[in-house]
Amino acid sequence: MVDYLERFVDRFDLRRLIRFRTRVTSAIPREGGWEIEAGGNHELFSAIVVATGFNSVPRYPDLPGQFDGFQLHTHDYRTPDPFAARDVVVVGLGCSAAELACEIASVAKSVTIAARSASWIVPRRLGPVPLDWFDTRSGSRIPFGIRRRAMVPLFRLAAGPLKRTGLPRPDHRLGDKPITVCDDLLRLLRGRQITVSAPIVRLGGDRVVDAASREIKCDALLFGTGYRTAVEFLPPEADPPSNERAPLYRGVVSQALPGLFYVGIVVAHGALIPMMEAQANWAADVLAGNLALPSPDEMRRSVELDGAVRRRQFDPRFGFIWDRLAYCRALESESRHSRRHPGSRAVRAAAATVG
Numbered sequence: 001m002v003d004y005l006e007r008f009v010d011r012f013d014l015r016r017l018i019r020f021r022t023r024v025t026s027a028i029p030r031e032g033g034w035e036i037e038a039g040g041n042h043e044l045f046s047a048i049v050v051a052t053g054f055n056s057v058p059r060y061p062d063l064p065g066q067f068d069g070f071q072l073h074t075h076d077y078r079t080p081d082p083f084a085a086r087d088v089v090v091v092g093l094g095c096s097a098a099e100l101a102c103e104i105a106s107v108a109k110s111v112t113i114a115a116r117s118a119s120w121i122v123p124r125r126l127g128p129v130p131l132d133w134f135d136t137r138s139g140s141r142i143p144f145g146i147r148r149r150a151m152v153p154l155f156r157l158a159a160g161p162l163k164r165t166g167l168p169r170p171d172h173r174l175g176d177k178p179i180t181v182c183d184d185l186l187r188l189l190r191g192r193q194i195t196v197s198a199p200i201v202r203l204g205g206d207r208v209v210d211a212a213s214r215e216i217k218c219d220a221l222l223f224g225t226g227y228r229t230a231v232e233f234l235p236p237e238a239d240p241p242s243n244e245r246a247p248l249y250r251g252v253v254s255q256a257l258p259g260l261f262y263v264g265i266v267v268a269h270g271a272l273i274p275m276m277e278a279q280a281n282w283a284a285d286v287l288a289g290n291l292a293l294p295s296p297d298e299m300r301r302s303v304e305l306d307g308a309v310r311r312r313q314f315d316p317r318f319g320f321i322w323d324r325l326a327y328c329r330a331l332e333s334e335s336r337h338s339r340r341h342p343g344s345r346a347v348r349a350a351a352a353t354v355g
């Protein structure tokens with residue numbers, strides 16, 4: 001990935017436009033723009049695009065009691081070495097928890113996964129075929145509800161039976177929340193190299209207690225409990241997006257203050273970088289004057305419709321989850337139209353982004 005990004009920057013000669021090692025400490029709305037403070041300097045810009053992502057501030061569970069062993073969040077994980085020969089409890093069942101539990105299992109004395117809710121877990125491939133090959137651009141024209149039902153048998157086939165893994169069956173529709181993509185977890189669970197416990201409810205020195213009142217002796221905890229979204233350099237009136245609530249027009253434009261855009265506040269099933277690219281191009285078209293934004297009322301209406309679609313199709317805890325390819329198509333089509341008709345509004349500007 002790093003190599004790809006480096007080559008992208010060189011190919012499009014972007015390096016000269018980037019100020020490396022420059023931490024933005026505040027962004028304040030001013031008459032006609034934004035005042036940015038970075039490295040002690042203040043500069044005025046006509047707009048800002050916040051592209052700091054949503055995976056930088058680790059989220060920890062609020063567990064009573066005290067744990068005396070080694071503790072780490074997946075955010076700070078680099079190698080499995082600190083977990084060697086230890087009894088490890090991994091909290092969470094997202095991609096990070098699953099992938100790292102497998103890596104740690106190769107060196108630890110024992111690994112137990114403690115998840116508070118069930119997840120759909122799938123390997124990357126069905127036989128030799130990457131599963132996301134079934135998620136195609138043309139297929140994304142079929143309504144999400146139908147597509148996800150059609151994917152269930154494929155996912156079941158790829159994952160194999162859950163019996164003997166110790167995992168509970170998912171209690172939600174496929175795709176309601178992020179899918180846990182992991183090649184080795186189910187195999188290691190079936191082979192008992194990793195076991196599953198009920199959710200952890202208490203810490204107790206050299207052990208943790210799960211919701212079934214079972215005491216699990218352990219000397220290391222890995223928190224794979226995800227992240228919270230935080231944009232600390234923005235003032236409160238910017239109403240920055242949170243995991244649960246992100247009222248952004250087309251997932252990009254702030255409704256709180258003018259000239260404030262976001263790129264990369266997206267959760268979806270599959271690769272996120274194409275979504276970010278679509279967002280970046282769309283924002284560039286707005287900033288270049290190709291695409292005219294609708295009125296604040298129309299944007300608010302569209303954001304409300306997006307929220308209604310999201311509540312119907314996904315777990316309401318996810319405030320910026322999208323039907324990935326349909327979302328990309330919507331932004332790309334508005335971008336294309338705006339380049340053919342510079343200065344125009346999108347045709348269905350006030351409608352939901354993904355209908």
Ligand SMILES: NC(=O)c1ccc[n+]([C@@H]2O[C@H](COP(=O)([O-])OP(=O)(O)OC[C@H]3O[C@@H](n4cnc5c(N)ncnc54)[C@H](OP(=O)(O)O)[C@@H]3O)[C@@H](O)[C@H]2O)c1
Nearest residue numbers: 060061062092093094095096097116117178224225226227
């Ligand atoms: N291989 C890959 O492509 C890969 C690898 C790693 C990460 N990622 C991506 O990176 C992003 C972050 O992934 P992530 O796995 O770090 O985080 P995540 O997807 O947010 O998963 C967090 C996990 O922790 C659980 N959790 C959260 N708060 C908890 C609490 N208070 N007590 C107990 N459990 C709690 C969640 O349970 P609930 O389900 O109940 O909320 C979920 O199982 C995702 O977009 C992911 O797709 C991708």
